[in-house]
Amino acid sequence: MNVKSGFTYLLRIVGLVALFFAASFSVTARADVNVTFYSHDFGKNFPHAFFVAKGELSDGKKVDTAFGFTAINVSPGILFGSVNGHVKAPSASYIASSNPHFTVKIDDGKYRKLMAVVQKWQAIPQKSYSLNKRNCVHFINDVIKTLDLKTNLKTANWKKPRSFMEEVMKLNPFLK
Template sequence: MNRVDNQSLDMQLFRFLFPTFAALLLSTLSGQARAEVVATFYSHDFGDHFPHAFITLKGKVDGTGEAVDTNFGFTAVSVSPAILMGSVKGMIETKDAKYVSKSNPHFSLRLSDAEYRKLLDHVERWRNMPGKSYSLNKRNCVHFVMEAAALLGLSVNRKSKFFKKPKSFVLEMMKINPTLRL
């Protein structure tokens, strides 16, 4: 081949490879810079500490760069025999790192900024429920987690037999949604 043919071949190769290389480089850089919040669904074995089902949120909000490291569960304000008799005052509770570390993480979801905001709205709705908002049979920590999962597009069993068994309920959700994992 002569010199002109080599230059032509080099130019064709460059035109072919450059866009591919540029796209690969941009996707790699954008993947590293992408912020995200991850929601992890937990259960805590029964005991005298509540809630037994809760969600952690960790990461960064893509749109604002806000760092997120918190958790939310729903429980009775005062745990007493009264919860066995009917509804009592409820509250959203955030637990310390020790409690979270002694709990069972089951699956995680990467949230868009819109999903993150929807989840925070869910937390605020439950936080601001008036009156006796906690009911062992109708509105407990498992119900809170179930509604959060449904809000994020997961299938849930609203007729589950596990509303008083947080770990079993979360495992049931994983069966219904087989792509879930940590």
């Protein structure tokens, strides 16, 4: 190997090392989605616990959605057993009149997991809503666990959305 070809070879190696080094420090686009958890005081409107997701995914897709789980028809029937339920997006005015409790920033992976929970709940066979076994708080608990936050599976707050959210905040003191 002559000096010129050795020098060229060395330059190629240094160039490749520099390229790999620079690639290891490159900044990839990250999702910037904020998920805020709400409760709504009891009344004629449902769901009483829900979340709102807003922001942008790393591919530039905008996110502006909200979901909760509730009975399709709120009637005395919910007191006696399971009824038809659905995942519902609360209206903007309903969100505005609700109580925000805490917000979590998530990345693309967590957003995909969050939406998988929504899809799972949308696919539950009817009669899917049960005041005692599968209500809005159970749905939100499933979402919160997906985001790796602590919850209390033995909570006394399955029918108390505000109290449940406050309990989650106590279990995860970094939440605001």
